[in-house]
Amino acid sequence: MEQHTDVVTTLFEVRFIFFFSTVSAFLVAVVTLLTKKGFWGDDVVAPDLMEDDASVSGDSECYPGGELLVFYGSQTGSSECFAKEVEREAADHGFKTQIIDLGDFTEGMDFREMALDLSNELADGPIKALFCVSTYGEGEPPDPAAEFCRLIQHKAKEGNSQYLEGFEYAVFALGSTEYEHYAACGKLVDSKLSQIGAHRILKLGLGDDNQDIEGDFQLYKKNMLWPALQERYVDANSSHRTTDLDDDLVAPEIVKTPYLVEYVGSDVPSVDRRRGFPVETVVNSSRPYFEAIDCPIKAVRELRSNDDSGSTLHFDIDISKNFDIRYNTADNLAVLPVNDDTVVEKAAEKLDLDLQDRFIVAPASGKQADFKHFFPTPCSVKECLSRYCDLNAAPRRSEMKVLASFATNPDEKQQILLIASSIDFYREAVIEKRVGLIDLITSEFPSIQIPFDHFINVCPRLQPRYYTISSSSSVSPHVVSITVSILKEQKQDGSLFKGVCSNHLAEISKNGMCRLFIRPSTFRLPEDVSKPIIMIGPGTGIAPMRALLQERAYQRNVQNKNVGKSILYFGCKRPDVDYLYSDELEEYKKSGVLTDLHLAFSRERERKVYVQYLLAKNKSETFDLIHKEGAYIYVCGATKMGNDVRETLIAICSTVGNMNPDAARAYIAQLQVDGRFVQELWSS
Numbered sequence: 001m002e003q004h005t006d007v008v009t010t011l012f013e014v015r016f017i018f019f020f021s022t023v024s025a026f027l028v029a030v031v032t033l034l035t036k037k038g039f040w041g042d043d044v045v046a047p048d049l050m051e052d053d054a055s056v057s058g059d060s061e062c063y064p065g066g067e068l069l070v071f072y073g074s075q076t077g078s079s080e081c082f083a084k085e086v087e088r089e090a091a092d093h094g095f096k097t098q099i100i101d102l103g104d105f106t107e108g109m110d111f112r113e114m115a116l117d118l119s120n121e122l123a124d125g126p127i128k129a130l131f132c133v134s135t136y137g138e139g140e141p142p143d144p145a146a147e148f149c150r151l152i153q154h155k156a157k158e159g160n161s162q163y164l165e166g167f168e169y170a171v172f173a174l175g176s177t178e179y180e181h182y183a184a185c186g187k188l189v190d191s192k193l194s195q196i197g198a199h200r201i202l203k204l205g206l207g208d209d210n211q212d213i214e215g216d217f218q219l220y221k222k223n224m225l226w227p228a229l230q231e232r233y234v235d236a237n238s239s240h241r242t243t244d245l246d247d248d249l250v251a252p253e254i255v256k257t258p259y260l261v262e263y264v265g266s267d268v269p270s271v272d273r274r275r276g277f278p279v280e281t282v283v284n285s286s287r288p289y290f291e292a293i294d295c296p297i298k299a300v301r302e303l304r305s306n307d308d309s310g311s312t313l314h315f316d317i318d319i320s321k322n323f324d325i326r327y328n329t330a331d332n333l334a335v336l337p338v339n340d341d342t343v344v345e346k347a348a349e350k351l352d353l354d355l356q357d358r359f360i361v362a363p364a365s366g367k368q369a370d371f372k373h374f375f376p377t378p379c380s381v382k383e384c385l386s387r388y389c390d391l392n393a394a395p396r397r398s399e400m401k402v403l404a405s406f407a408t409n410p411d412e413k414q415q416i417l418l419i420a421s422s423i424d425f426y427r428e429a430v431i432e433k434r435v436g437l438i439d440l441i442t443s444e445f446p447s448i449q450i451p452f453d454h455f456i457n458v459c460p461r462l463q464p465r466y467y468t469i470s471s472s473s474s475v476s477p478h479v480v481s482i483t484v485s486i487l488k489e490q491k492q493d494g495s496l497f498k499g500v501c502s503n504h505l506a507e508i509s510k511n512g513m514c515r516l517f518i519r520p521s522t523f524r525l526p527e528d529v530s531k532p533i534i535m536i537g538p539g540t541g542i543a544p545m546r547a548l549l550q551e552r553a554y555q556r557n558v559q560n561k562n563v564g565k566s567i568l569y570f571g572c573k574r575p576d577v578d579y580l581y582s583d584e585l586e587e588y589k590k591s592g593v594l595t596d597l598h599l600a601f602s603r604e605r606e607r608k609v610y611v612q613y614l615l616a617k618n619k620s621e622t623f624d625l626i627h628k629e630g631a632y633i634y635v636c637g638a639t640k641m642g643n644d645v646r647e648t649l650i651a652i653c654s655t656v657g658n659m660n661p662d663a664a665r666a667y668i669a670q671l672q673v674d675g676r677f678v679q680e681l682w683s684s
Helices: 012-038 053-064 079-093 111-118 144-156 184-195 214-231 284-290 339-350 379-387 397-404 410-421 425-432 437-444 450-457 500-508 540-558 582-591 609-616 617-629 639-655 661-675
Strands: 066-075 096-102 127-133 168-174 205-210 259-264 293-302 311-316 332-338 358-363 465-468 479-485 488-490 497-500 513-519 532-538 566-572 596-601 632-638 677-682
Touching: 012 284, 079 096, 079 127, 079 168, 079 214, 111 127, 111 144, 127 184, 127 425, 144 184, 184 450, 205 214, 214 397, 259 332, 259 450, 284 358, 311 500, 332 479, 339 379, 358 379, 397 410, 397 425, 397 437, 397 450, 397 479, 410 425, 437 500, 437 532, 465 479, 465 500, 465 540, 479 540, 479 582, 479 596, 497 500, 532 540, 532 617, 540 566, 540 582, 566 582, 566 609, 582 596, 596 609, 609 617, 609 639, 617 639, 632 639, 639 661, 639 677, 661 677
Parallel strands: 066 096, 066 127, 127 168, 168 205, 532 566, 532 632, 566 596, 632 677
Antiparallel strands: 259 358, 293 311, 293 513, 311 479, 332 465, 332 513, 488 497
C-alpha cells in the first residue's frame, strides 16, 4: 500500500545522498570486477553477489503470481509510461516484472526465443505477458513495434498456430477515436497473438487519447488487469490478493530513480552522439537524439500576407553536405525542437542549476551493462534542458501525482492531487490554461522542490515534430522544403503560448542549423504516371501536394512522360490573406500541370466554404475519376477535415455509384488497402 509521506529535501541531504549513492555504486563495481577477475578465489563468491536457494524461495514468497513480462511499443512515450506504472505496482499485487521495449526485437530475431530468454519460469508454468501498444498515424504501428507486428502477421499468414504456445497474454491498445483506425495496432497484436498459439486471458483494453487515455488505463488496471491476473495466478489465501491499492488523493512515496546524475569537469571528454553510442546501448524512443543530423537552413519566406496576424513559413534546408540523409518526394521531415532560452533559464533557476555544469547519467545499480542511454552524456545542463526536456508539455496526470510528492506546502500537495484525480479538473486547470511542466513547478505550485535526477525522470522527453516535405526529390535532391504554421496563442493569463518546434525554426537565422532526419511517407505517386490524382490539402496540408505537383511537372517536362490529370482542392480563409503558394499553383494551372484547381475560402463570404463541399459539388466528375479512370486520392490536414472528406467520398460512391452505404464504405476501404486512397492527418 502506498502511503502519504511529506518530504522536505534540503540541498545538504541531496548532496549527501548523491555522494553516498555514488560511493556505493563504485564499491559494487569494484566488487563485481574483483569477482570477475577471480580475486576472491575459485571457491569464494563475494557475499553481496551470491544467488542461492534462499533468494529463489524468497522470490516465490514475495511474488506468488510469478513473473510478468510487460512489452511496450511506443512512438511518443505513452505506452512506455503505462508499462512503467505496471512495473511500479506489480509487487503489491504479487508479481515480479520486466518491461521490454518491442524495439529491442529486430529483424532476424526470434521473438519466442527472446521471450524465453527473458523469462525465468520455464519449469513453473506459462509465460505471462502484457502488451501496451500505441497506434501511429492512420493505423500504423509505432516505429519500434513495426518489426514485431510484421513477424506476428507473417506467422499468422503461415498458419503457425503453435508458435507462441505456452504464452498467456493481455493487450492494452492506445489510440485516438479522432482517427478512423482507432487503436488498430493494439487490435492487430491482440488478434494475431491468439492465432499463433498464445492464450488470451483478458479481453482487449482500449485507451482513447481523444478523451481520457490515462483514466482508461487506470480503470483497466483496477477493474480488469490486476483482478484477472490475481484470480488466475495468485493463491486465494495470499496476502497479495488485494483490491484497490490506489488513492487518488495520496501522493506516492518518493522512490529512488533508476539512475544517478554525476557532475563532471571539463576534462571529461564529450562523446560523438552519432557514432559514440552503439545502437544496443540506446533507448529506442530516444534514438533520434543520437542519430539526427545538423543541417543549415538555406532560405525562409513568409507565405501569408502582412494583413494576417498569423504566420506560415516556407523553409529550404540544405542537405547537400550530409550523405546519410536522402529523401523521396513527400516524405516526412522530422525536426528535433529546442526550447526557448528564457524557458531554459527559468527551469535552471527553479532547479538551482548552473547551465554550464556538465554531467553524466549513470545507472543507480552500478550495472553499466544493463544501462541504456536516453540522451547523450556527458552534456551540459543547458543542452539537457534545451534539447531533451519538454518543459512546455502538460505533465500527465500520473506525473502530477509524482510531482505532488515534492510539494512542501500541504495545501499545494492536495491541490495537485485533486487536479490529477479527475480528467475534468485536469482539463480545466492544465489543458485549457495551457499549463506546461515549467509553469506548474514555478508559478502554479512554487513549493515543489525536486532534485535534478527526479526531474529528469518525471519530465517528458522532447519529441521530434514531423512535417510532410513540400519539395520533389527529383527537382531538388539536395534541398528539402517544409511548410510550417508558426503557433502562437494567448493563454488565459494573458501570456503567450508558443509552439516549441515551429518557433524554434522561425527564430533560426539564415544558415543557422536545425537537427533532423527523414521518415518515409505513405504519399507516393502512382507507378503508372498516366493515372489521374486527386489532391485535397487545405492550409499547410498543401505541403505534400506542392511536392507531388513538382514531381508531376518534372515527369511531364523533363522526362517527357504522358502524365495524367492532376486535380487539387485547396482551402484557406481568404485569397488575399493565406492562399499559400498562390503564384506557383496558378502557374501550374496555366502550364497544364494542374488540370483543375478548386479553391474553398471559409471567410470570403457569409457562408463558409470548405474543400469537402466542393468535392461533393463535383461528385459525378470525382466518381468517374476514381471508378472509371483509376484515380489516386491524397488527403493531408486536420483529422476532422480528413474524416469529413472520407464521408463525402462514401456519399459520392453511394449516390453516384448506386452503392448501398456498407458497399460504399467497403469500396473506399479497398482503395485504401490498394494504396489509392492515402491520408496523412494530425489532431487539431
